[in-house]
Structures are given as structure tokens and as C-alpha cells.
Amino acid sequence: MSSSTRVLILGALLDGPMNGYGVRRRLEVMGADQWANVAFGSIYHGLGKMADEGLVEVVEAGRGGKVVYELTEQGRQEFHRLLLTAWHEVSPIVDPFQVAVTFIDRLEKQEILDALHGRMRQLRMNVDTIGHIFGVKQRYGAPRHVDENLRLTRAMFQAQLDWVEHAIERVEADELP
Numbered sequence: 447m448s449s450s451t452r453v454l455i456l457g458a459l460l461d462g463p464m465n466g467y468g469v470r471r472r473l474e475v476m477g478a479d480q481w482a483n484v485a486f487g488s489i490y491h492g493l494g495k496m497a498d499e500g501l502v503e504v505v506e507a508g509r510g511g512k513v514v515y516e517l518t519e520q521g522r523q524e525f526h527r528l529l530l531t532a533w534h535e536v537s538p539i540v541d542p543f544q545v546a547v548t549f550i551d552r553l554e555k556q557e558i559l560d561a562l563h564g565r566m567r568q569l570r571m572n573v574d575t576i577g578h579i580f581g582v583k584q585r586y587g588a589p590r591h592v593d594e595n596l597r598l599t600r601a602m603f604q605a606q607l608d609w610v611e612h613a614i615e616r617v618e619a620d621e622l623p
Contacts (some may be wrong), residue, residue, distance in 0.1 A: 447492045449528050451484050454493050456501065456517060456525035463505050463516040466490040475588045481595050495553045496521065543606075551623040558623070559611040576600040 458464070458472040470486050478484050493515050496502045501521035506514035517525070543565075550558060577600060579592050616622035 447488055447495065448483075449532070451488060451492055452496070453525060453528045454478055454482060454484055455496065455529070456521055457490060458527070459502060459515060459517040459521070463514050465512050465514050466493055467512075469493070469515075475583060475586050476592050477583060477588070477595065481599050492502055521570070524529060539602075553623075555617060555620075558617050559614065562610050562617065566607065566610045569603050569610060572603045573600055573607060576603070 454473055455469055458469045464472070469489050473479070473482075473484060473486070473489075479486065488581070493502060497504060497515065500518055501524050502515040503518055504513055506512075507517045508514070508525050552575050553561070576596050580596060584590060613622060
């Protein structure tokens with residue numbers, strides 16, 4: 447389980463005990479499935495693992511297998527440690543597109559242009575869509591600062607869009623690859 451997933455699960459439990467489904471719902475409201483690459487199925491496994499580690503404890507084992515977890519003091523400390531690490535550590539963003547760019551010279555000019563134009567359309571759509579959903583998540587209980595993740599995601603899409611537009615010009619001018 448990634449440290450990002452651990453932060454998300456521990457952070458979801460900061461406001462009080464809940465079961466795995468409650469953690470999942472909280473993360474969905476925040477839009478974590480869009481920007482955190484969290485596999486929602488890993489939440490249940492993660493809660494069990496963190497219970498074994500003493501970061502959370504079972505406070506209720508109800509009917510139908512519903513288990514309610516609560517953050518321990520050790521879990522709060524681990525959350526804080528992981529959170530500060532994430533704020534201070536700059537890590538590369540792993541993007542399969544960068545792998546593809548590495549082998550741009552293996553494609554024909556028209557294949558590159560077709561792919562870049564398709565990517566440009568998708569990126570423009572993403573930038574526009576995100577621009578229209580600021581504030582919407584609050585209606586479903588997300589805190590206002592969740593919009594900052596949307597702003598950051600939009601900025602990353604915009605940066606890639608800017609690069610793609612410039613790359614199209616360079617490919618058309620035979621400057622790339």
C-alpha cells in the first residue's frame with residue numbers, strides 16, 4: 447500500500463470512527479479517485495493491515511462483516527509524519543505519456559501528429575471540465591480546500607496541453623523528432 451493511500455485512509459478517520467465503506471465514500475467525495483490513484487478495493491486490506499500495525503483499532507464488529515475502525519494515537523502520529531513528508535518531498539510524477547515521448551522517433555510523422563491532436567482534444571476537454579466543477583464537491587460534503595486538488599490537476603493538464611501545442615508546431619516544422 448502506497449504512502450498516499452495510507453495518508454488518505456488515516457486522514458479519513460481523523461474526524462471519527464467509520465467502516466471501510468465510510469472511508470471509501472469520504473475519499474470519493476473528495477475526488478481522490480481522480481487525483482490520488484487510490485484503488486478503492488485496497489481500503490479494506492489497508493485498514494486490516496493498519497490495525498495489525500496499531501495505527502487503527504476495531505471499535506465495532508457488526509453484522510454482515512461491517513467493521514468500524516478508529517484512529518489510534520500512533521495512527522495520528524503516523525498520519526502527521528506521512529503528511530509532512532508529502533508536503534516537503536518533491537517526487538517525479540510517473541506518466542506513461544513520458545515513456546511514449548521517449549520513443550517518439552519510432553513513429554511516423556502523421557502518427558505523431560494524429561496522436562498529439564487527439565491528446566490535445568482530450569486535454570482541452572479535461573481543462574474545461576475541471577474549470578466547471580470548482581465548488582461542486584462542497585454540495586456533497588467535501589471541504590472547500592478540495593478545490594485546490596482540482597486547481598492543481600487543472601494546472602498539470604494545462605501544462606501538458608501547452609507542451610502538446612508547441613510539440614505539434616515542432617513536428618509540423620520537422621524539428622521533432
